[in-house]
Amino acid sequence: xxxxxxxxxxxxxxxxxxxxxxxxxxxxxxxxxxxxxxxxxxxxxxxxxxxxxxxxxxxxxxxxxxxxxxxxxxxxxxxxxxxxxxxxxxxxxxxxxxxxxxxxxxxxxxxxxxxxxxxxxxxxxxxxxxxxxxxxxxxxxxxxxxxxxxxxxxxxxxxxxxxxxxxxxxxxxxxxxxxxxxxxxxxxxxxxxxxxxxxxxxxxxxxxxxxxxxxxxxxxxxxxxxxxxxxxxxxxxxxxxxxxxxxxxxxxxxxxxxxxxxxxxxxxxxxxxxxxxxxxxxxxxxxxxxxxxxxxxxxxxxxxxxxxxxxxxxxxxxxxxxxxxxxxxxxxxxxxxxxxxxxxxxxxxxxxxxxxxxxxxxxxxxxxxxxxxxxxxxxxxxxxxxxxxxxx
Numbered sequence: 417x418x419x420x421x422x423x424x425x426x427x428x429x430x431x432x433x434x435x436x437x438x439x440x441x442x443x444x445x446x447x448x449x450x451x452x453x454x455x456x457x458x459x460x461x462x463x464x465x466x467x468x469x470x471x472x473x474x475x476x477x478x479x480x481x482x483x484x485x486x487x488x489x490x491x492x493x494x495x496x497x498x499x500x501x502x503x504x505x506x507x508x509x510x511x512x513x514x515x516x517x518x519x520x521x522x523x524x525x526x527x528x529x530x531x532x533x534x535x536x537x538x539x540x541x542x543x544x545x546x547x548x549x550x551x552x553x554x555x556x557x558x559x560x561x562x563x564x565x566x567x568x569x570x571x572x573x574x575x576x577x578x579x580x581x582x583x584x585x586x587x588x589x590x591x592x593x594x595x596x597x598x599x600x601x602x603x604x605x606x607x608x609x610x611x612x613x614x615x616x617x618x619x620x621x622x623x624x625x626x627x628x629x630x631x632x633x634x635x636x637x638x639x640x641x642x643x644x645x646x647x648x649x650x651x652x653x654x655x656x657x658x659x660x661x662x663x664x665x666x667x668x669x670x671x672x673x674x675x676x677x678x679x680x681x682x683x684x685x686x687x688x689x690x691x692x693x694x695x696x697x698x699x700x701x702x703x704x705x706x707x708x709x710x711x712x713x714x715x716x717x718x719x720x721x722x723x724x725x726x727x728x729x730x731x732x733x734x735x736x737x738x739x740x741x742x743x744x745x746x747x748x749x750x751x752x753x754x755x756x757x758x759x760x761x762x763x764x765x766x767x768x769x770x771x772x773x774x775x776x777x778x779x780x781x782x783x784x785x786x787x788x789x790x791x792x793x794x795x796x797x798x799x800x801x802x803x804x805x806x807x808x
Contacts, residue, residue: 423555432547432775433457439759440769453798455727455786456769458586458745460651462719464700465712468650471703475696489692492683493518493659497698500705501659505644509631515663515679517686518693520656522616522643527552528689529612529641529660532668532681537577542566544776544783546586546614564779566592570603579604581630582614584621587776587785589744591626597633604639610666610678611640619649619717622742637663641678646701648745648789650713657697720745723795724788730799745788748773758784766801 430438436456444450464472478484498513519525526548535557541549543562553560563569566581579600583592604611613630621628630640642661646652662682667675704713727747731738737750751758755772762768771787773780788795 421555423557426554427551431551432771435775436759436769436771439763443763452763452767452769453790453794453801454769455790455795455798456771458648458787458789459653460648460716460720460789461791462651462716464651464655465704465709465716467704467707467709467712468652468700470707471700472655472696474703475699478699479695486695489695489698491686491690491692492516493693494695494698497702497705500702504705504710506629506631506661509629510637511631511661512664514683515661516659517662517682518657518659518698519686519690520658520693520697521647522614522645522658522660523548525658525660526612526614526643528685529682530556530558532678532685533577538575539578539580540576541580541777542582542585543778544587544773544780545580545582547775547777549580549582550777562777562779566600567596570599576607576609578610578612580612580614582616583626584617584741584744586617586744587746587771587773587780587783588748589739589741589746591621591623591741591743593625594627594633597627597630597636601630601633601636601639605635608669609639611636613640613642615642616645617648617744618644619713620721620744622721626743631661637665639666641666646697649717650701650704651716652697652701655694655697655700657693657701719792720788722788723790723792726795726799727786727788730802734805747786747788749784749786750782751784752782755781755784766804768798768801 440452440454443452479486493516495513497518498516501516502511502513517525530552536559538559538561539553540561540563543564550560561576581592581600584590600611611630615629618628627633630636630642643658645658647658662679664677664679666678668678669675724745724747728738731747731749739748755774759770759772762770771785773783773785
């Protein structure tokens, strides 16, 4: 019998959000009703924008005509969308079309890019952080070093191969300032390592003193790969679309002292493992760019940010420590008990689902995440229920 990859036995039995979904299902089956308010999984609730729907409809018409029908897309996506990404998202940042790889989710690219590197490398991750970073590196047998605070930490005692930076951070919502990011870029250049910069929530940034793209920082194209997603910025969780920027300036060392382009290897990986993004999804986003529908998408983002503010303001009145950030759709609170205990406490007593902080790393224990991605009605109802808890 073929042997299993032993690294699969090193990860948690259940993915964090799968476990929450199972607990939700158990509650509904036990109580024979669904009166839960789900503020756990960061899934959008507003419908797709009119410009996205118009783009899907236009794409459907194109596919219904033999003259405009298109089959398999390029593995890295169509140029018509890449041109708009450059024009709108990377103005004056000198990003080229062949440095853009359009895909179905940042989660996939963040995991699959590790196939390019040898096993047993050393990576530095924020703690707490999105659990996919952790699991995908465990599966590769990589050594993980945890960073509690990006503002005060720079790895120096051992060789780091990859530094992960998520800004705004999921779950805390904290952003990394430009001057701090410059220190990491300088370190990466000096120590011959890479930076994986996940900016899935960049559209939520309100702070003018931080960056939306790592490429706003000098010399970043020498060491940084950037991951972006339309899941939250355009509400694309049901139809999926993302892109990854892999600059051609990045070269990896080979054992014989030669180098090879990471851009070339990433494209080769895409060609091998991926048949390209959905034409319907690409055209939906393309239509938002060409019809200048940024305000329409921004209105949806502001709606979720207002939900977040309502939750943040409530927890402040209860003297519960929160990140109180303005750059994220998440509220990160100190719950003063083991986070899974707090999960079941809210579930059984107030019919509210959130996300235990321990699911994002050891430093998340004693903390809890709520999402602003629910409806305004559910957000207000959740606050009404939480008001029954005696202030600490």
